[in-house]
Amino acid sequence: MRLGRHADVWQGVAQAAPDRPAVVSRSRRLTHAEFTAEAAALARHLEHAGIRPGDSVVIYSYNRPEFLVTLYACLATGVAPVPLNFRYRANELRDLLLDCEARMLVYPSSLGAVVTEAIAGLQSPPAQLEVDDDAAPTAPTTPTTPTAATAATTSTGPAGQAGPTAVAYHEAVAEPGALPAVPPPGGELRLYTGGTTGMPKAVLWDTDHLLDGMLFSTYSLVGIDPPQTVEEAVAIAVDRAPRVATLPLAPFIHGTALFTSLNTLVLGGTVIIHASPRLDVEEALRLLHDEAATRLVLAGDAVALPLVTAAEQAGTGLGQVRSVISSGMRLSDETKRRLHALADLTIADLLAATEGGPFAAAITSSVDDLPARLKLMDDAAVLDNDGVEVQDRVGALGRLAFRGAFAKGYLGDEAKTRETFREFGGRRYVVPGDWARVLGDGHIELLGRGSAVVNTGGEKVYPAEVEQALLDHPEVDDAVVFGTPDRRFGEAVTAVIVPAAGASIDPAELANHLDRRLAGYKKPRHVLFRDSLERSPHGKLDLARLKRDATAELAERSAEVVP
Template sequence: MRLGRYSDVLQGIAEASPDRPAIVSRDRRLTYRRLAEEAGAVARYLQQCGVRPGDSVALYCYNRPEFLVVLHACLATGVAPVPINFRYRATELRDLLRDSAARVLVHPASLGSVAAEAASALDRPPARLQLDDDGTEPPAGTNPPDGEAAAAVAYRDVVAEPGELPATPPPGGELRLYTGGTTGRPRAVVWDADHLLEGKLFSIYTLAGLEVPETVEEAVAIAADGTPRVATLPLAPFMHGTALFTSLNTLVLGGTVIVHATPHLDAEEALRQIHDEGATRLVLAGDAVALPLLTVAEQAPAGLGQVRSVLSSGMRLSDETKRRLHALAELSIVDLLAATEGGPFATAVSHGVDDVPAGLRLMADAAVLDDDDAEVQHRVGALGRLAFRGALPKGYLRDEAKTRAAFPVIGGRRYVVPGDWVRVLDDDGHIELLGRGSAVVNTGGEKVYPAEVEQALLDHPYVADAVVFGSPDPRFGEAVTAVVVSAVGASIGLDDLADHLGRRLAGYKKPRHVLVRDSLRRSAHGKVDLASLKQEAAAELLETRQAHR
């Protein structure tokens, strides 16, 4: 049998090494046998719900062992798993449920109110599979419609009844990952599940110093050997490709995924898991995750324990943070430049303090395209758009026009071109990232499109005008910042404005800074001098910080 699917290898490991720990969290420990058993039970439940190959199952939850169980069940049965940002509110969730045509919605009990509200607004509400969690209260403003909360089926009841996975998945399976993109409307990037594993062989095996297997049997034998031991703690959410794929890759190697099962980072709990479970690999989302972890790790005698590699993607991991990580352990840091649509495009790798700063270097399948779509990555000093021509997704779900734009065929080869501009620095493939030709704000690894936030601000009766942009932030890379103008005769209450936005936007989209002005000084064409406004905002924010010291 050729090597083609994650689920084939995982089922093989369940037979060859059934008692090996596959997924562990604070409250649960799943062996590979138990992972297969629970996935089989979930597969039976999905079939009873009328879910067929090609249908979508939405995963609206933070990192939990059950997330990976449902993911395995979907991939093994040809059903398309659809991770969705657990920070979304009901209206945002509803739009993605409708867009993905989800037949089942998986969510924790603490988000039951949001899930019920979103599902009830659809003409064809999905069935709801509810996970137990710690009883965290749902966000304010998300009360469920009467009688809706009781409609969910408990996950614990589903897995109490046996079920089986098919010997191998039907062809044509997909993984659908939503990306915020730069248009304000999330789009699902469709990956071909039949060939997904084949596109990850380099990162799974070659980087670990292992021979690349050619069959499922060879992959299972490598996993059964268990060398090197891999125990991965993703501190970035599974809804992001890096954490999701790294976790799947860990399981394919017969390793253990350590799940930080909480909607918010608990740095002390994460460090305890690092030590107690012997984590060897961490997945971070830049300084937003690394800095709180460092604060507690630097006070611990064992530092970062057995961690030997750190993978970060989605936002800036500063040089100072890298130095602090290297000071705690003998580890390698891979700072990854990637996108939901493909990659990795480039990496900055450091093995110790002396390697910092480490510049971004193009991966083998990456390219730089000039204005004529010619590859210029071998021309020192060239400017161009970053591109990738390795393993790529099919495109965007039901959006052929945007698929053609983002995945052009040039000279007979298919690329993904996300829009980042770079400068080629040397003959070794080092590049300088110049930025994206859009106003998207990257805060803590989350993409925020200003137009969406501006519209939410303008929906407030006391806001006459608004503009949103990113301001530098030492932890999150950028902080969402809004400059607003009061309506004539009105006075904007910032607490009231925050409550207003909280009912419409996910928390990470809400402006961290709100500045009130008499006017945005728009030109005759309605344009705002954004550069000047950013400078003024930066000066005001700096003055405020200094005043509070």
């Protein structure tokens, strides 16, 4: 059974409850009717720009209303939206524009300089659509037959760096358009995640079946049985679903924040947008209270700790928030304890992957449920080396797998697709590579991934990429990168560097060198210098010793600055 697509339900909600708020930020408010009308206007612009079903439209932006409008326009017309991390530097952005064969790039004017550098010299640069960070374009309200394409204009945003072929977003949506009654089949959402070598890979989600795979999670959270038809889904959104107002404080480039927001709109709810490239906890609290948020989406302690501290200091609690969803990194029990003290809420701490899931969740409804324990979801399994499910064998070790709804594979990487999307015993699984120990009663202990990935604040950092950037510095002779424990971010990217003979490396200059090559979250938070890494004759390192020594040195440093 296939219910329909997200865009099918959104259009139905816009017709049945046009004045209900859909997308809200400090500067913009879009009802469901206005949200749909602006997406239709943008779809008109995409069509006249020559963008066709299956083409990639990159969204290189922090959370903004225009992010969701662009996503809507793409999903409704069969164009493939491709969210990219707004922290990427020009070289990183260029690589992924080429990788997904981007036909259009949507970005805020504050990132114009990065975009200009990224597309410089490209043989076929994507068309550019620039959102003025300070502008609040008015959505058209009357869908009509598409007219002539909007003329290209020179960018005038704060960065003032975009080329003369960039089209201003507010001009692109100035003329009304119309969405197809039914999206063309075969649509994809291309959501990038880290690869084992550090090069991100686009995970391909089939948008024809994306909503069907999320029916249980969408409707179980509000205590309603999933619908069977689009018409029933619209009726639930309009008449039966409780008010849902979701405030994602994790960026839309993270699957949990994006999918939770999409499904909020399916329920006829409101997505509250903290429109900033950086977390402003005071502004987040203001939005939370002013817009009466009922649901928060976080990314572990990296986001939760500053928010909790600010709420405690303000003495305002968390208002009407009744559920907190976190993924990317686990919340500590102490942070959960503080969250429960601020409101009567349920915390779902998810173990998920861009490729599928969630595999497990630690759910707490009060401090009495602490310490939290991860429990496998219904469609999750633990597989041994032969692909046999062993989640019912206490003490068994295996790789986490998921047999519910998951992505189709990776864009342009059949080998990696075969490695991650596996078939055992006639059943298909997604197996990203995380290992777990079975504890019994459905609970597991997460053991981590076999690769050396560093998970810092929910962002995946692969050491090889950072090490190469360090070795590109003329005064660095050798380097190794790994994760060390960090209270807020889970792990901190840490580098041990051997300077070239006679060199004295200036930390500030090294930071500038890395800033030109790496996104901020990939840059080492800690840099230690050594005379040698004591490699073996074959070049091997005693990585366990290096990590142990580095952790001890950093702990000693921390203790020295505590009064």
